[in-house]
Amino acid sequence: MEYYYVPNLNDDIVTLSQEEARHCVRVIRHVAGDAIVMVDGKGLWARGTILATTKDRCQVQVDERKIVENHRVLSLHIAVSPTKNRERVEWFVEKAVEVGIEKITFLLCDHSERLRVDMQRMERIAISAMKQSQSATIPEMDVLAFDALIQGMRNWEGDKMIAWCDADDNSVELADKDLLKNDVLLLIGPEGDFSKREIELAKSENFTEVRLGPKRLRTETAAIYGCCVINSKG
C-alpha cells in the first residue's frame, strides 16, 4: 500500500501535490472512490477517499486520522559531517529514516570535505524513505557549525556522545552503553576525523567519547552503525 505525502492533513478535503498526484493518477492509476493512505511527515497518518482526479491533480476526502506513536521512548539526534561525495551522506539519510531517527544535523567541522548541503534534496530523500518504510514522520534536519552545535546543546540533558577514531581509554564502546534512559546525541566526524580542538571542546561540554567497534569506518558507515545500534537498544 503506497503512502502519499501531504504536509497539511488537518482539513477535511486535501489536495495532493502535483508530484504526488501524478504518481497516484498516472502511475498507480487510482480513480475517484479509491481509498489511499496519507502521512504528513509530522506523525499524522490518514486514510482518505479520492473525490476527483485529473492528469495532475487529485482531491481527497480525509476519512480517518491517527497519531503514529514513535516506537522508541528516547529521541535520537545524529550530527554527521557531510561527505565529499554527496551520495554517501544521502544514503545515510535514507537508511536512518528507515531505521528510525528524530533529528539529523549536517555538521560543519574543521576537517569537513563538504560545507554545502542541499537541504531541499535531503528533505525529498527523507520524505521518500518515510513513504517507502510506511512511517509518518520525517526527522528535523539542519546544518550547523561544530562549535555552534556544541554550545547550543550546553543545557541539554540527554546523553551527548562523540565518536572518533583515536578515542582513548576513557572512551566507551557504543554497543556497551546503557541507552534506555535519555535522549541521545551522537556526533560523527569527517573522513579526516575531528580535530583535537573539537574533541577538547566536546569533552569540556560533557560529551562522552565513544568507539564504534574496532574497525575504521567511513563517515556514513559510522553514522548508520550508530543509528542501528542505538535503535537496537531502544
Add this chain to the structure above:
Amino acid sequence: MEYYYVPNLNDDIVTLSQEEARHCVRVIRHVAGDAIVMVDGKGLWARGTILATTKDRCQVQVDERKIVENHRVLSLHIAVSPTKNRERVEWFVEKAVEVGIEKITFLLCDHSERLRVDMQRMERIAISAMKQSQSATIPEMDVLAFDALIQGMRNWEGDKMIAWCDADDNSVELADKDLLKNDVLLLIGPEGDFSKREIELAKSENFTEVRLGPKRLRTETAAIYGCCVINSKG
C-alpha cells in the same frame, strides 16, 4: 596510509597488479625505496619496500608479514536477496566489509527481483572496502538458490536465523538474542519478502525467526542493520 591488494603475498618479491601499480606510481607517486602496506584479502598483512617502478608496474620486496586476527570470535554469514537496483546490494557489500563480515551469499528466492549477480564487480567492491577500512580480509561470496542454501546448512551447528516482516509470536528480536556463543547465519529476503513455502522450509531446518526492529526495512537496510547489530554484540 593506503593499502594495496596483492592476492599472493607469500613470495619475497611481489608485483602489484596494473591497476594497483598505476595508483601507487601515478596517483600517490611512490618511488623506489618507499615503504608500502599490502593485504592479500585472506587475512595476511605485509609491509614492503618498493624496488622498481615504471608507469604501470611496481615491484616490491616483502619485509614483514603478519596474520591479522579477526576482532570477533564468531563468524558472520549473511545471505541476502539481490536487489532489483544493483547499487543497493552493492552498498550493503561495501558497508558490511567495513563493519565486519566473513561470508555473503546472494540468495535467489521465490520473490527475488534480480537473479543475476556480477560476482567480479562484487569482488572489486569488497576489495576496495577492505583497503579503505585498512583490513586484510574480504568475505567469501557466492550465489545460491534458497533451497540449496537451507539444505546445504543442514548439519551446520551455528545460529541459523531468518528475518521476515510477518514474523510471528515465536520470533525473537535480533537485538535481544544472545549471540556470543556460535557462528551466525542470517537470511534477508527480497522486497516481496520470503514466501510461505520458504519460511516453512527454514523453520523445518531449525532456523529461528527474527525481527529487525519494529519498522519495515528495505532489503539492503535490513541486511546492514543485521550486520551492525550482530557486530555490536561480538
